Structure formats: structure tokens, C-alpha cells
Amino acid sequence: MGWLDPTNHNAPGWTDPLKAYDNAPAISAYQLDIPANGYVFPFEFIITAINCDRVQIHLGAVGDNSLDIQIRLFYGGAYHQIWAGVIGNGAYVEKVDGAGAHSVTKAEVTFVRQSATRKHALIADFDFWEAPAPVGWTGKIAGVTNPAKIMGVDVANIAKVKGVA
Numbered sequence: 001m002g003w004l005d006p007t008n009h010n011a012p013g014w015t016d017p018l019k020a021y022d023n024a025p026a027i028s029a030y031q032l033d034i035p036a037n038g039y040v041f042p043f044e045f046i047i048t049a050i051n052c053d054r055v056q057i058h059l060g061a062v063g064d065n066s067l068d069i070q071i072r073l074f075y076g077g078a079y080h081q082i083w084a085g086v087i088g089n090g091a092y093v094e095k096v097d098g099a100g101a102h103s104v105t106k107a108e109v110t111f112v113r114q115s116a117t118r119k120h121a122l123i124a125d126f127d128f129w130e131a132p133a134p135v136g137w138t139g140k141i142a143g144v145t146n147p148a149k150i151m152g153v154d155v156a157n158i159a160k161v162k163g164v165a
Contacts, residue, residue: 003056003127006045006107013041021045025092025124028060031111032120034067040111040121047128053101054129055082057109059089060122067119068112071095075102092125101131 011017013031020029020043031040055071069087072079083095107128111121 001130001132004047004050004130005127006047008046010044010046011041014043017043020123021126023125025058025060028122028124030060030120030122034111034113034119034121039113042108042110043123045107045109045126045128047105047107049103049105050128050130051101051133052097052104052128053131054094054096055107056092056094056125056127056129057087057123058092058125059087060124067121068114070108070110070112072108072110073097073102073104074106074108075104079106079108089122094129101134104128 005023006021009017009020011020011029014020014029015031016027017029019027029043034040052073052075055073057069057071059069068085069083070081071083072081074080080097080099082097087093107126109123109126113119
């Protein structure tokens, strides 16, 4: 359990992409001259599947904080947004997935320029949080020992299984 570095990336258009997860926030991966009111190419962080419910990101100096950030985690075959908004620069910021922990294999960070001038996007460091594995169901309902396989219900969420109050 704890903070883990990505194991790979997909970052077309980014300069020095390995700097975005090398645990040395003094030097950043970057994209220069984001067009006014435009998007930066997404930076995709890849990791071997882990149980994850949060990430932390450290941005390089972005100046006037006019860059919105979107952070999405990939699980269940799709991306799920866990954050959209401004993140300050110069320190680690943790963002939590309100939906809880899932088997995550990727995260995507996208910068959005909200003003009429050009700006730079920098990522100084990024980490995934490996959460404890979920505790499995140990009881039995009507002869079924794993209600997670009934009607798509999450592990141990018995209240949603049909016929149980």
C-alpha cells in the first residue's frame, strides 16, 4: 500500500514525458504555448492494475493558475473523471475518486486553457495510490457465497442484492 509511480506513459506532444513521474519535481514534463481557449494533448499515465482510489499530482509553475485540470481514472473499461478545476502549482495535491477504489490501469491528465493568452502546461510528478484490496464476502445467501456476482453488485454490497433488506 502507498504511493506508486506509473510504469509507462502515452504522451504525444509532451517534451520530456519521463520527468512527469520521476519523483524529482524540480524538473517537469511540459507542453509549451497552449492555444488560447484550447486543450493540451492529454498525458496518460499507465500502471499495472492496482486497487486505487486516488492520485497525487505536482504541477510545475503555471503562472497565473488560469489552467483548468481534468483528471480521469481508467477502470471498468472506461475513463471516469475524478477532478475538474484549477490546481495550484508548486506542491503535491491529492485528488480522490468519490466512487471508491477500483482496479485502475491508467490515469489521464488534461489541461484546459481558459484565457485569451497562451500559457505552458507542466507536470512535475504524478503518483497512484494503492489502496487495500477489498474484503470479500464470507457469508452465504440462498446458497450463494459471492454476491458480487449477482446482478453486477460490488463486493459485499449486500443491501442491493434482490430480496435482502
